[in-house]
Every structure is written in C-alpha cells, then in structure tokens.
Amino acid sequence: MAVSLTVNGDERSLNIEGDTPLLWVLRDELGLKGTKFGCGAGLCGACTVHLNGQPVRSCSTPVEMAAGGDVVTIEGLGEGSRLHALQDAWIEHGVPQCGYCQSGQIMSAAHLLASNPAPSREEIVAAMTGNLCRCGTYSRIIAAVESVVADTSDGAQGGAA
Amino acid sequence: MAMNRRNFLKVSAGASGSLMVSVTLPGCAGIQTGYEPDTGEWRPDAWLELTADDEVFFTLARVEMGQGTYTGLTTLIAEELEIQPERITPRFAPVAPEYRNPLYKLQLTGGSTSVATSWEPLRTAGAEARQMLVMAAARVWNVEATECRASEGRVVHPNGIDSMAYGQLVELAAKEVLRGDIALKPQSEWKYIGKQRGKLDARAKSTGTAVYGIDVDLPDMVYGVVSRPPRRGGRVRDINADQVRAMTGVLDVFEIERGVAVVADKYWRARKAQDALKIDWDFSDAVSLSTGDVFDSYRAAADDDPGESERSEGSFASAMEEGDRVVEAEYAQPYLAHATLEPMNATAWYREDGMEVWAPTQAPDLGRIAAARVTNLGPDDITINTTFLGGGFGRRLTQDYIEEAAAVAYRVGRPVKVIWSREEDTRHDLYRPAMLHRMKASLSGAELTGWHHQIVGPQILDWYVRNAAPAQYPWAPKFMYDTLGSVGLMAEGIATPKDHSAIEGAIEYPYRVPNIDIRHTHTDPGIPITWWRSVGFSHNGFAVETFMDELAHEAGEDPYQFRRRLIAHEPRHLEVLDRVVKLADWQSPVPEGRAWGLALFRSFGTYVAQVVEAGIENGAIRVYKVTCSVDCGQVVNPRIVEDQIEGGILFGLTAALYGEITLENGEVQQSNFHDYPLMRQYERPEVLVDIVASSESPTGVGEPGVPPVIPALGNALFALNGKRQRSLPLKANA
Numbered sequence: 001m002a003v004s005l006t007v008n009g010d011e012r013s014l015n016i017e018g019d020t021p022l023l024w025v026l027r028d029e030l031g032l033k034g035t036k037f038g039c040g041a042g043l044c045g046a047c048t049v050h051l052n053g054q055p056v057r058s059c060s061t062p063v064e065m066a067a068g069g070d071v072v073t074i075e076g077l078g079e080g081s082r083l084h085a086l087q088d089a090w091i092e093h094g095v096p097q098c099g100y101c102q103s104g105q106i107m108s109a110a111h112l113l114a115s116n117p118a119p120s121r122e123e124i125v126a127a128m129t130g131n132l133c134r135c136g137t138y139s140r141i142i143a144a145v146e147s148v149v150a151d152t153s154d155g156a157q158g159g160a161a
Numbered sequence: 162m163a164m165n166r167r168n169f170l171k172v173s174a175g176a177s178g179s180l181m182v183s184v185t186l187p188g189c190a191g192i193q194t195g196y197e198p199d200t201g202e203w204r205p206d207a208w209l210e211l212t213a214d215d216e217v218f219f220t221l222a223r224v225e226m227g228q229g230t231y232t233g234l235t236t237l238i239a240e241e242l243e244i245q246p247e248r249i250t251p252r253f254a255p256v257a258p259e260y261r262n263p264l265y266k267l268q269l270t271g272g273s274t275s276v277a278t279s280w281e282p283l284r285t286a287g288a289e290a291r292q293m294l295v296m297a298a299a300r301v302w303n304v305e306a307t308e309c310r311a312s313e314g315r316v317v318h319p320n321g322i323d324s325m326a327y328g329q330l331v332e333l334a335a336k337e338v339l340r341g342d343i344a345l346k347p348q349s350e351w352k353y354i355g356k357q358r359g360k361l362d363a364r365a366k367s368t369g370t371a372v373y374g375i376d377v378d379l380p381d382m383v384y385g386v387v388s389r390p391p392r393r394g395g396r397v398r399d400i401n402a403d404q405v406r407a408m409t410g411v412l413d414v415f416e417i418e419r420g421v422a423v424v425a426d427k428y429w430r431a432r433k434a435q436d437a438l439k440i441d442w443d444f445s446d447a448v449s450l451s452t453g454d455v456f457d458s459y460r461a462a463a464d465d466d467p468g469e470s471e472r473s474e475g476s477f478a479s480a481m482e483e484g485d486r487v488v489e490a491e492y493a494q495p496y497l498a499h500a501t502l503e504p505m506n507a508t509a510w511y512r513e514d515g516m517e518v519w520a521p522t523q524a525p526d527l528g529r530i531a532a533a534r535v536t537n538l539g540p541d542d543i544t545i546n547t548t549f550l551g552g553g554f555g556r557r558l559t560q561d562y563i564e565e566a567a568a569v570a571y572r573v574g575r576p577v578k579v580i581w582s583r584e585e586d587t588r589h590d591l592y593r594p595a596m597l598h599r600m601k602a603s604l605s606g607a608e609l610t611g612w613h614h615q616i617v618g619p620q621i622l623d624w625y626v627r628n629a630a631p632a633q634y635p636w637a638p639k640f641m642y643d644t645l646g647s648v649g650l651m652a653e654g655i656a657t658p659k660d661h662s663a664i665e666g667a668i669e670y671p672y673r674v675p676n677i678d679i680r681h682t683h684t685d686p687g688i689p690i691t692w693w694r695s696v697g698f699s700h701n702g703f704a705v706e707t708f709m710d711e712l713a714h715e716a717g718e719d720p721y722q723f724r725r726r727l728i729a730h731e732p733r734h735l736e737v738l739d740r741v742v743k744l745a746d747w748q749s750p751v752p753e754g755r756a757w758g759l760a761l762f763r764s765f766g767t768y769v770a771q772v773v774e775a776g777i778e779n780g781a782i783r784v785y786k787v788t789c790s791v792d793c794g795q796v797v798n799p800r801i802v803e804d805q806i807e808g809g810i811l812f813g814l815t816a817a818l819y820g821e822i823t824l825e826n827g828e829v830q831q832s833n834f835h836d837y838p839l840m841r842q843y844e845r846p847e848v849l850v851d852i853v854a855s856s857e858s859p860t861g862v863g864e865p866g867v868p869p870v871i872p873a874l875g876n877a878l879f880a881l882n883g884k885r886q887r888s889l890p891l892k893a894n895a
Contacts, residue, residue: 017409020429028428033376034369036551038502039583043834046502074369083368090367094359094800097808098227099366100373100502100551129843132834134502134552135227136811137804138845 003067007032008076018064022056023047025063026073034074034103038132045131048104049073055111074103077110085151086110089144097135105131109145117152119145191259192220196335203331205290207259208238208283215314215328217244221251222260222268223275224523225362226553227808228863229801230275232361236797237279240353241287241345243311244327246361253547256526256540265658266633269524271558271692273765273861276797280859288343290334297333298325348795348856355796362549374521374548377508379576383412384428385569386435387579389420389589392827393689394447397421401439408434417568418535419561424573428580448687448827452595455686455824456493459597459617468615468680472668475676477603480611484603488715492600492704493888496822497593497693498837503551504586505562508578509570515542516567521550523557526635527628531560532567533639534628540635543567554812555692559591560628584832592822593693594619596663598704603676607716609727611676614667614704619685621692622660662692666701666764666868671734672709672727688824694812695864698764702868703875703889706760710876711885720759720876721747733792734761736853737770740790744851745772751880755785758877760869766860768792768853771810773873774846776881782893784814784846787870791850794857802862803850809866810848815840817871817891 004013007030014029021040026032026049035058038046042057049058050072077084083091086109096102105128112119112127119127124145133141192207201213210218219238225231231251239246254260254268261268263278291311298316299306308319315324327334348355365371390396400421402414410430414423421440425431481487507520509532516538522528525545532543550557566579581589596618603611622629630645631637637645661668664681693699713723721742728734738761742748751757755776762769774786787810796802819838823830831837871889878895879885886895 017429020427024427024429027376031378032369033372033378036373036502037375037504037580039833041583041833041835044502044583078368087367091359091363094363094804096227096360096363096366097229097804098225098502098550098552099362099371102366103369106367125843125845129841132502132839132841134500134554134812134839135804136808136840138811138842139807139848140804141842 005066006070019062021059022061022063022066023058032073032075046101046104048107085148089148093140093144095140095144101133192257203335206286208286209290211331215326217249219249219251220254222254223270226550233797234279236353237283238287241284242291244314268526273863276859284345292343293334293337294330296337297330371549373551375506377519382576384431385424385577385579386431387420387422392447395442395444398443399441405434405438422569451825452823462682462684463617466682468682471664472679477611477613477676477678480603480676484605484610488602490600492598494596494700496595497820498587498590498822499554499556501552505581507563507566509566510576511570517544519546520563521548523553526632528560528563530628530631531564535568536571554694559691587832588829591689591691594690596700600708609674612674613678615680617682620660621662662697666698695867698868702762703871706872733768737768737790737792741770745788756877756881758873760873762869764865767865769865769869771869771873773877775877777893786847788849792853793862794855794859805862806850806866807848810870813867813870817874
C-alpha cells in the first residue's frame with residue numbers, strides 16, 4: 001500500500017505492506033538506524049519514537065497506523081545541528097555504556113519533559129521504567145534527566161530575578 | 162564481481178565517521194608499519210597512525226561493548242603520546258596477530274583483561290611514537306631532543322615558544338631510530354589517566370549515529386532469518402520450501418547446518434515467510450532433558466564421583482572427625498541467558514575473492530574460523546569488520562551467529578544480514594551453565610576448622626575449544642579443525658590453558674582455614690554453554706559467600722566479624738571489607754522491615770565487598786541500597802570504573818531476582834523479556850561505589866561487581882526472615 005508520513009519534518013512516501021512495523025520502515029526504507037530493534041514486542045523500549053507527539057514502540061506499530069502521522073526519531077530530536085538538551089546531558093554525564101538502548105531512553109525522556117518540564121524523581125522513574133538497559137545505566141539516566149530539569153528551572157528563576 | 166576494496170570499505174564507514182580500513186593480510190603477516198608518502202600516513206606500530214594532516218588514529222584491538230575500552234585504551238596511548246584523548250580517532254581492529262590478547266593467544270575481548278593486558282604495551286607504543294616525534298623536531302631545530310618536550314599534540318622547542326604539530330613531523334619521525342627503552346611517565350605526571358573525563362563514544366551513542374552490527378548497510382543487501390530446531394540435535398526432515406519461495410520478496414529458502422534459512426529483500430518479508438514455513442523436525446537424536454533431569458544427573462554424578470581435587474590443604478577428613486560439628490549445604494543455580502539488548506546478528510558477503518563479514522563480535526579471529534567451517538574458504542580469505550557491540554557479556558565470544566550468516570551468504574552471493582528475533586536470541590543462546598555445589602564445613606566451637614567444596618557441572622572450554630583451537634593455529638588445514646579442538650582439550654595446560662571456568666572463585670577460597678578440600682565433579686548434560694559475565698565466579702561466589710554466612714550464624718558470630726577474623730592475613734580483602742562496613746554503617750540499626758547482607762569476593766584480580774539492604778514489599782523482594790568498596794589497582798577512568806561496578810551489580814541482581822532458563826523435554830521455556838525479565842528503572846537500588854586509591858597494577862572491572870551481590874542479597878533475606886535460600890533465583894515467599 002502507499003503510505004505517506006512526516007519523518008523528522010520531511011514528507012516521506014513509500015509503497016509497502018501496511019503491517020510492516022514502523023521500526024523497519026524507519027531503519028531500512030528511510031535509513032534512520034538510530035532507532036533500535038530490541039524485542040519486537042514492545043517490552044524493552046529500544047525502538048521508542050514519537051508519533052504525533054506521543055512515545056510509541058515502533059517495533060509494534062504497523063506503518064499503516066502511522067500513515068499521515070508526524071514521526072520524530074533520535075535523528076530529528078535536536079534542532080538543526082543543535083542537539084536536544086537531553087542529548088547534551090547524556091554526553092556530559094557519560095550515560096551510555098554499550099549505548100544500544102539509549103536512543104529509546106532519550107526519546108522517552110524527551111516526551112516526559114515535553115509534557116512535564118519539571119517532573120519529580122518519582123515521575124522520571126515512572127516515565128523511564130518502560131525502557132530496559134542491560135548494562136545498568138539507570139542511575140546516570142536519572143542524573144542526566146534531572147540535570148536538564150534543574151537547568152530549565154534555574155533558567156526560569158534567572159529570568160525572573 | 163570485481164570489487165574495489167577501498168571503495169567497498171567506504172560503505173562500512175565506522176561510527177567515528179572514518180574509514181574502517183581493513184589492512185589486507187596475506188597469510189599470517191602482521192600489520193605493515195612505516196611511512197606511506199602517497200597518503201602522508203605514518204604507522205609507527207600496529208596501533209597508531211599519524212597523518213600529515215595532523216590526524217591521529219588508534220586501532221582498538223579490544224572491542225567496545227559498553228565496558229569502556231573505546232575511552233580507556235585510547236586514554237592509555239594518549240597519555241604517553243602526549244595528546245588529548247579527544248583528538249584521537251579510535252577504529253576497530255582487523256584480525257591480525259598483533260591484536261591477540263596475550264593471555265589467550267586469541268584476538269578476543271573478555272575476562273576483564275583489556276586494561277590489564279594493554280597497560281604496558283599501549284603506553285609503551287605511545288611513548289615510542291612520541292619520542293620519535295621529539296627526535297625529529299630536535300633534528301629540525303638542531304637542538305638536543307632531551308631539551309624538547311611534547312604536549313597536546315605538539316613538540317615544543319627548548320625556548321618554550323616555538324612548536325611543531327605532530328602532523329608536520331610524521332615524515333621525519335618515521336626515519337628516526339629509537340635506542341634503548343623509553344621510560345614511561347610516573348603516576349605523578351599523568352594528565353589523563355585516573356582523571357575524570359568524558360567517554361569518547363558518548364556523543365555517537367546519544368545521537369543514534371554509533372554503528373552496531375545490526376546497523377550495517379550494504380548496497381544490494383538482503384535479509385536472512387533462520388529457523389533452528391526447537392530441541393538441540395533436531396534435524397530437518399521436510400520443509401514446504403516451494404510454498405514459501407512464492408511469497409512476496411522471498412529470494413530463497415534452504416537448509417543450512419543450523420536450521421532453515423529464509424532470505425528476502427526486506428526483513429519483515431523474511432519474518433512473514435518464516436511464519437509460513439512448516440518444518441517437519443526429526444527429533445530422534447535430539448536433547449529431551451528437562452531442567453529437573455539436569456539437576457538429577459548432577460546429584461547422581463556427585464554421589465558417584467567425589468571429583469578431581471583442585472585444592473587440598475591439611476586433612477578435611479581429620480577436621481571432620483576432630484571438630485564438634487559438621488555443617489552441610491547444597492546450592493543450585495540455573496541456566497542463564499545473556500540477553501544482550503542488541504540481538505545476535507551478522508552481515509556477510511561472499512564474493513569470488515573471499516568473504517567479508519560485519520559483526521558485533523568479541524572474538525573476530527574465531528569468527529573467521531566459524532565462517533571458514535561452512536564455506537570452502539580458509540581463514541585468510543575471510544575479513545571480519547567489527548562494529549560497536551550492543552552488549553556482549555560473553556555471548557559474543559561464541560561465533561555461531563557468524564557461522565550462520567556465512568552459511569547463508571555463501572549460498573546467496575550478495576550481502577545478507579541475518580538478524581535473530583528476541584525469542585530466537587533467548588531460546589538459542591549458549592547459557593551460563595546450571596551448577597550444583599555441595600559444601601561441608603567443620604567447626605570446633607566458633608572456629609572454622611575445615612572447608613569442603615564439591616563443584617558439580619560442565620566446563621566451558623569443552624564447548625569453546627571447537628573454534629578457539631583452530632584460531633590459535635590459523636595456518637592449519639581445515640580438516641584439522643576438529644582434531645585441533647580435541648587436542649586442545651587433551652593437552653589442557655599445554656596447548657590450551659587449564660579450564661578454570663567451573664572452579665574459579667572456589668579454588669581461590671581466601672579465608673584462613675587449616676583444612677581445605679576443593680573438588681570438581683565434571684559432568685555435562687549436553688546443553689550449550691558459554692562465558693557469561695563473571696563466568697565461574699558467578700556461581701561459586703554465591704556458594705562460597707552464602708555458606709560463609711551460614712557458618713557465621715552457626716558460630717554465633719556477626720557475619721562481618723566472622724569474615725574479618727579469617728581474612729586478617731589478606732590486606733586488600735580486609736581493606737574493602739572494613740571500608741564497606743563503615744560506609745554502610747553496618748553496626749547501626751537497620752531501618753524497620755529491612756535487613757542487611759554482606760559478601761566479600763575477589764575476581765579477575767579485583768577485590769569487592771558489598772552490603773545489600775533489602776526487604777520484601779507487596780510480596781516481592783525489594784533491594785533498596787547496595788554499598789560497594791572496590792580495589793582494582795590503578796584507575797584509568799574513575800567514571801567507567803563506577804559504571805562497570807554499578808552495571809555489574811544490576812546484572813547480578815537481575816540474575817538473583819529473575820534469572821532462570823528452564824528446559825521442558827529439551828525445549829527452552831523462556832523467550833522474551835516478559836518471561837526472562839531484566840531489572841527495570843523503578844526497581845533500581847541506590848548504588849554507592851567506593852574506589853580504593855591504589856598504586857597496584859590495574860585489574861578488571863567489567864565483571865567483579867557481579868558475583869558478590871547475589872549472595873549479599875540472599876544473606877540479607879536470611880537476616881530478614883531467617884529463611885536460607887540455597888537455589889536461585891531468590892524468592893520472596895521462600
């Protein structure tokens with residue numbers, strides 16, 4: 001079937017079986033390899049992307065369900081050459097070990113901050129619980145997210161002062 | 162198909178954005194060194210390449226799987242080369258003798274050995290290149306080399322003002338001849354080693370640009386999936402190949418040694434075709450064991466055969482007679498899967514001039530043997546390009562996934578990427594072996610007078626030697642491969658190292674006890690096994706440190722004081738033990754509803770003591786806090802040490818709480834993260850890692866965090882409810 005969708009701001013059209021998971025469309029048809037295959041069942045979160053502003057497991061999202069939608073992947077998270085604040089924090093905190101889960105972790109965290117710019121520790125933990133990391137980078141993930149939250153609220157206070 | 166090698170390789174640009182240049186190696190010749198005038202590249206040794214454009218490349222011979230070699234080893238060479246690590250571009254090594262791990266005589270990354278085995282050679286390589294650059298500059302300026310110094314990628318004139326970039330000097334430096342040894346910098350002069358610095362791969366891994374095996378993309382590439390027998394030893398009787406071949410996008414369906422391959426133009430089409438595949442399996446020679454049978458066979462073996470003596474001191478028999486009581490316990494641990502987050506995969510391309518493989522592998526030279534086995538090619542016809550690894554943990558030391566991709570590519574004749582599903586990755590893993598331990602101790606009053614440990618189970622080299630032995634002798638003809646494998650086993654200790662995989666962590670029992678008897682009853686139920694993060698230490702740690710806890714309670718003594726008294730002769734053990742107890746405030750009251758457990762364990766040369774604070778909440782075990790003191794000698798990158806120790810703790814806790822692969826009539830029962838769970842963010846305990854300052858040689862950190870946390874948690878649960886758990890995983894309602 002013909003499917004059109006917007007990916008990282010670009011209109012993309014392709015002819016593909018509608019049940020193909022969005023993950024494989026992104027990776028193999030559109031060449032966006034930053035989104036990873038981990039479990040194929042929505043259990044690990046490595047394939048997390050944003051579809052119409054919501055985090056989805058692209059491994060379990062048939063591309064026909066994304067038709068006409070707006071998809072953002074790790075490659076499109078920053079603005080132009082500027083990285084997303086979370087990516088800068090990830091680098092600063094040296095979060096990744098093997099790194100394979102981190103695109104999905106960052107996409108989950110980005111959605112959290114987009115919907116709740118000042119989450120509590122509990123809210124961060126809850127938002128990040130769907131993303132598995134086999135290397136055990138969980139504490140650095142929390143530290144990195146909290147540093148962005150702190151910067152944002154410092155900035156707001158600074159502006160008010 | 163004629164293929165321009167260099168253009169071809171451009172396709173596989175590495176994560177660094179640079180070319181992954183595979184040096185063509187005729188036979189077993191090593192890496193060519195020297196200056197290349199056409200390109201302005203100077204290779205002073207097998208590791209470094211400096212260019213006239215002032216670039217520095219470092220060939221990383223220990224793969225990056227999350228354990229930090231990409232940063233750590235680059236830091237070692239940068240320190241002596243006198244250049245910021247961030248200015249060096251690492252690239253993954255091709256297979257060559259120079260890149261072998263000297264401990265194994267194989268090019269493999271494992272055993273927490275990367276820093277320890279690179280510590281001297283890489284610093285020396287950096288120092289020698291730097292010295293040649295300094296000598297070249299001194300010759301240009303007509304001054305004494307001893308009066309020049311190198312700093313941040315430049316050689317500085319004795320006047321302190323003039324300087325030359327390394328790039329300006331490479332052609333001249335290549336002509337310099339070193340005399341005598343170059344002294345390495347003392348610890349006091351280090352600029353990069355031991356300092357808190359970022360990770361060189363963090364940017365690529367935070368932007369989705371790091372290239373893992375699964376990300377390899379080649380022109381005209383197709384996708385393969387393989388259906389493997391659900392029971393080991395099953396054989397294909399019949400398949401509905403014609404029906405499946407007619408499906409959209411399917412290019413071929415065929416049998417390979419390890420199962421049935423489906424090749425299609427797209428991954429999803431290959432998977433759908435696989436769903437339509439009907440295989441009639443012949444299970445007449447297949448494994449039919451269930452997990453219970455495995456442990457029954459271990460108990461029968463243990464009864465029949467006291468095992469080979471691995472350590473004997475004094476007389477345990479007399480200690481039992483003379484002691485006033487004997488304590489006995491049996492411990493059991495299940496099979497464990499690796500569950501790397503990047504499932505197994507490999508990409509292979511067979512052409513007239515040989516085969517090229519791209520793979521996330523911990524042992525590329527074994528990968529060549531694996532590919533050679535299923536083709537008419539020899540190891541020298543096979544090039545392995547290593548990528549970033551989405552986790553290793555020992556799984557990627559075994560090359561079955563490369564063997565499969567090679568077998569598929571050999572038939573297809575165009576680049577093919579074979580990807581395993583998570584279910585396939587779990588069910589067709591090679592596991593951490595299930596093990597049984599029979600422990601006995603004699604006490605006289607509160608004194609521990611005898612220690613007996615009978616380890617029952619298989620050893621890993623029996624499985625691993627098949628490809629490892631030929632990889633050590635790559636010039637041997639292929640018909641010798643199987644013979645080499647068995648010779649390796651027969652000549653253990655001569656042709657291959659003695660296999661410690663079953664007994665490590667047991668034979669080094671560190672406590673001062675006069676009568677010690679440690680034995681291994683070797684029995685193998687035929688379930689595939691391999692290395693798993695911390696290997697034998699992972700199960701022996703649980704047996705030894707849980708039994709020590711039992712004995713402390715039997716002796717009526719605090720588990721810390723009991724250990725402390727018996728380890729007083731081992732200063733490094735003692736230090737981490739004392740430190741962790743102090744940090745965890747062991748003597749103070751435990752928070753209501755919680756309890757503490759302690760373990761002390763050395764593995765891979767590194768000393769680790771841990772205190773776990775745990776409880777039971779809503780019918781589930783809850784780990785609140787892990788305090789850990791670690792002595793790993795000198796530290797190259799403190800942040801990576803913390804990460805590895807904390808990561809090891811979570812890896813161990815995952816095993817302690819959830820890890821269990823079971824078999825039912827030969828079939829593995831688990832498949833994905835719902836039935837083989839990993840610890841999640843919300844369960845994460847607070848982890849405190851305390852690193853002992855040391856001037857000892859560096860030792861491993863990737864694995865030593867794992868073993869002690871499992872008994873420490875079990876000991877905490879005993880302290881909580883008085884129920885001693887002797888098999889894993891631990892249960893809330895034991």
